[in-house]
Amino acid sequence: MKVVTLGGNRQVRIDERVTPEPGPAEVLVATRASAICRSDMSLYIGNDTIVGGGEAGKGLIVPGHEPAGVVVEVGAGVDSVRPGDRIAGYLPVGCGHCEYCNAGYLMLCAQWKCLGFDLDGGDADYFVLPARNCLPLPPEISYIAGALMTDMVGSQHHTQKVLGVRGGQTVAVIGLGPMGAAAVLVAKAFGARVLAVDLLPARLQMATDLGADVTIDPSTSDVLATILDLTGGQGVDAAIDCSGSPAGQNTALDAARKRGAVAFVGESRSTEINPSDQIIRKLLTVVGGWYFPLGEWDEIVRLVLGQRMAVENLVTHRFPLTSAEEAFRAFDQRETEKAVFVWDE
Numbered sequence: 001m002k003v004v005t006l007g008g009n010r011q012v013r014i015d016e017r018v019t020p021e022p023g024p025a026e027v028l029v030a031t032r033a034s035a036i037c038r039s040d041m042s043l044y045i046g047n048d049t050i051v052g053g054g055e056a057g058k059g060l061i062v063p064g065h066e067p068a069g070v071v072v073e074v075g076a077g078v079d080s081v082r083p084g085d086r087i088a089g090y091l092p093v094g095c096g097h098c099e100y101c102n103a104g105y106l107m108l109c110a111q112w113k114c115l116g117f118d119l120d121g122g123d124a125d126y127f128v129l130p131a132r133n134c135l136p137l138p139p140e141i142s143y144i145a146g147a148l149m150t151d152m153v154g155s156q157h158h159t160q161k162v163l164g165v166r167g168g169q170t171v172a173v174i175g176l177g178p179m180g181a182a183a184v185l186v187a188k189a190f191g192a193r194v195l196a197v198d199l200l201p202a203r204l205q206m207a208t209d210l211g212a213d214v215t216i217d218p219s220t221s222d223v224l225a226t227i228l229d230l231t232g233g234q235g236v237d238a239a240i241d242c243s244g245s246p247a248g249q250n251t252a253l254d255a256a257r258k259r260g261a262v263a264f265v266g267e268s269r270s271t272e273i274n275p276s277d278q279i280i281r282k283l284l285t286v287v288g289g290w291y292f293p294l295g296e297w298d299e300i301v302r303l304v305l306g307q308r309m310a311v312e313n314l315v316t317h318r319f320p321l322t323s324a325e326e327a328f329r330a331f332d333q334r335e336t337e338k339a340v341f342v343w344d345e
Contacts, residue, residue, distance in 0.1 A: 001016070001017055001018075001019045001124060001125035001126050002014055002015070002016060002124065002125050002321055002322070003015055003016075003017050003062045003120075003123065003124035003125070004062060004063060004064070004123040004124065004321065004324045005059050005060065005061070005062060005063075006040070006043040006044045006059060006063055006328070007046070007059030008043070008044075008045065008046020008059065009045070009046050010044055010045060010046075010328075010329070010332065011059075012044070012324050012325040012328050012329075013059070014321070014322065014324055014325075017124075019125070019126050020120070020126065020127075020128045021073070021075075021128075022073055022074060022075035022078075022128050023075050023076075023128075024075050024076040024077050025075060025076075025077050025078060025130055025131055025132070026074075026075040026078070026128050026129065026130055026131060027071050027073065027074045027075065027078060027081050027087075027128070027129055027130075027131050027134060028071070028072050028073040028074075028126055028127075028128055029067070029069040029070065029071055029072065029087065029089070029122075029126060029127055029128070029129055029134075030069050030070050030071075030072045030125065030126055030343075031064075031067055031068075031069040031122050031123075031124060031125060031126060031127060031341075031343055032068055032069040032070060032143035032342070032343050033067065033068045033069070033122075033142075033143040033144045033146065033147040033340055033341065033342055033343070034064040034066065034067040034068075034121070034122035034123050034147060034340065034341045035064075035066035035067075035147045035148060035151075035152075035315075035338060035339070035340045035341075036327060036328065036331050036338075036339045036340070036341075037065065037066060037151060037178070038177065038178070038179075038267075039065075039267065040063050040064075040065075040116070040328075040331075041331075041332055043063055043117070044328050044332060045332070061116070061117060061118065061119065061120055061121070062116070062120040062121050062122075062123055062124045062127070063116045063117075063121050063123050064115070064116045064121030064122030064123035064124070064127070064341075065089075065091040065114060065115045065116030065117065065121050065122070065151060066089075066091070066116075066122070066147045066148065066150050066151045066152070067088070067089045067115075067121060067122020067123075067127060067147055068086075068087065068088040068089065068122075068137060068143040068144070068146035068147040068150075069086075069087065069089075069122070069127075069143065069343075070084065070085065070086055070087070071083050071084065071085045071086075071087060071134065072126070074131065075131075078131045080131055080132075080134075081131045081134045085134070085136065086136070086137040086138075086139070086143070086146070087129075087134040087135055087136060087137055087146075088134075088135040088137055088143075088146035088147060088149060088150050089115060089121075089122060089127070089129050089133060089134070089135070089150065090106070090129075090132075090133040090134070090135050090150065090294060090297075091107075091114055091115040091116065091133075091150065091151065091291070092106040092107035092109070092112050092113075092114060092115075092133075092291065093106065093112060093113045093114075093115065093118075093119060093130055093133060094106035094107075094109030094111065094112045095109050095110075095111045095112075096132070098110065098111075103293065104293035104294035104295040104296070105293050105294075106133075106294060107290065107291050115127075115129070115133075122147075122341075123321065123324065123341060124321075125321070125343070132294075135150065135297045136297075138301065138305070140305060141301070141304065141305070141311075142312060143342075144311075144312050144315060144318075144340055144342065145304070145311040145312050147340060148182070148311050148312075148314055148315070148338065148340075149300055149301070149304060149311060151291065152178060152179060152182040152314065152338070153182050153185070153186060153300060153304065153309075153311060154291065154292040154296070154297070154300050155179070155182075155265065155289060155290065155291050155292060156179070156182045156183045156185075156186040156187075156240075156265075156289070157186055157292060157296065157299070157300045157303060158289070158291070158292035158293065158296055159183075159240065159263045159265060159287070159289030159290075160183070160186055160187060160190060160238070160240070160263075161296075162263070162287050162289075163238045163240070163261045163263055163285075163287065164238070164261065165186075165187055165190045165192050165237075165238055166190055166191060166192065167190070167191025167192065168191070168192075169191075169192045169193070169236075169237035169238065170192065170193045170194075170195065170230070170231055170236045170237055171187045171192045171193070171194050171195070171236060171237065171238045171239070171240065172194075172195045172196075172197060172227060172236040172238070172239040172240070172252065172255050172256075173187065173194060173195070173196050173197065173207070173212075173239075173240050173242065174197045174198075174223075174239065174240065174241045174242065174243055174248045174251055174252050174255075175197070175198060175241060175242035175243025175244070175245070175248050175266055176196055176197070176198035176200070176203035176204065176206065176207050176242070177203070177242060177243075177337065178314060178337055178338040179242045179265055179266070180196070180198070180203075180207075180240075180242035180243070181203070181206055181207065181210060181314050181337065181338070182314060183240050183242055183265070184196055184207050184210045184211060184212050185210050185211065185309055185310070185311070185313075185314065186303075186309075187240075188210070188211035188212075189303055189304075189307040189309050192237075192238075193213050194207075194211065194212045194213050194214075195212070195213065195214045195215075195216060195227060195230060195236065196208075196212035196214070196215045196216070197215075197216045197217075197218065197223055197248075197251070198215075198217070198218075199217060199218055199219055201217070202337075203337070204217060206316075206337065209313065210310070210313060210314075214230060218247075223251055223255070224251060224254050224255055227255045228255075231257070234257045234258075235254075235255055235256050235257035235258070235260060236255050236256055236257060236260065237256075237257060237260055237261070238256065238260060238261045238262070238263070239251075239252035239253070239255045239256045239260070239261075239262045239263075240252070240262075240263045240265060240289070241262070241263070241264050241265060241266055242265045242266045243266045244265075244266025244267050244268040245266070245268070245271075246268075246271040246272060248266065249264060249266075249268065249271050249273065250271070250273060250278070252264070253273060253278040253279065253284070253286070254278060256282065256284055257282075258282045258283060258284075259282070259283050259284070259285075260282070260284060260285070261284070261285040261286070261287070262284060262285070262286045262287070263286075263287050263288070263289040264286070264287075264288055264289065265288075265289035265290070314337075314338050315337075315338045315339070315340050316336050316337040316338060316339065317330065317336040317337075317338075317339040317340075318339070318340050318341075318342050319339060319340070319341055319342070320341065320342065320343075321341050321343070324341070327339055327341065
């Protein structure tokens with residue numbers, strides 16, 4: 001089978017490997033879609049990886065933590081999944097018995113491993129996954145949509161559920177890369193009015209196409225003044241920063257109304273804020289947004305189907321696996337937004 005590996009220094013390899021066999025409690029999946037994520041760039045460039053242990057970033061692990069495909073073989077003891085089942089891959093693999101795993105938050109397990117960083121992921125013709133990590137895909141949902149419903153739509157669903165986003169509220173989304181675009185789509189599905197903020201015209205246009213009510217370009221408008229004007233001077237009910245930049249994070253804190261809520265979703269190593277004015281004196285709720293608990297998948301599927309969410313509209317480019325070098329180069333240089341490897345069904 002063909003696999004992709006990323007050895008750093010923007011080097012992409014396409015190699016042939018023996019198709020793996022599923023072990024006990026595991027399944028073998030024929031990949032049908034695998035999305036590229038901004039966090040993959042740490043493997044591609046070779047700088048400090050966002051997640052993963054000692055093997056991440058050494059060019060040994062197959063990337064791809066947003067895959068979907070069809071089960072072709074099951075290991076010993078597997079009775080919850082059968083060959084022919086359509087699934088998406090749940091990226092964290094936990095110990096299976098700690099308090100976090102038992103609650104479905106496998107990514108909080110002290111021993112967790114990440115698909116595509118610690119374990120071979122979906123940028124290959126086949127990948128192995130624990131049966132517990134197989135998220136069932138109904139026939140109405142494509143493999144591409146299924147892949148994007150994990151890290152992107154799934155993360156936003158859980159984050160906005162924690163924020164209490166609902167109809168009648170106004171939500172600001174700051175940073176309209178792939179995750180920010182998903183935030184717009186989910187907030188609209190929850191019934192909120194969405195104010196979308198980014199510097200790039202193409203991203204602002206995509207946000208409009210996905211349903212954003214207002215778009216704001218910081219290079220031509222005072223973002224905070226515009227948001228206050230649009231909300232009667234009160235600020236937004238919830239602000240979601242997907243930029244990971246200090247400016248974006250501070251804008252989110254400033255734009256939220258008193259007793260409002262803010263989520264930091266964009267990855268960030270450090271930033272400087274003013275807790276007294278931005279959080280304490282506003283009685284603000286501030287949360288971290290990162291993935292979703294395993295038991296929430298059915299809710300995510302119901303939202304996508306019930307609201308007829310155009311999840312595939314988040315994708316700007318599709319590539320065959322053999323074009324991996326071009327795909328990662330284009331994604332790195334921001335010639336694409338969400339890009340996905342696809343296989344013929």
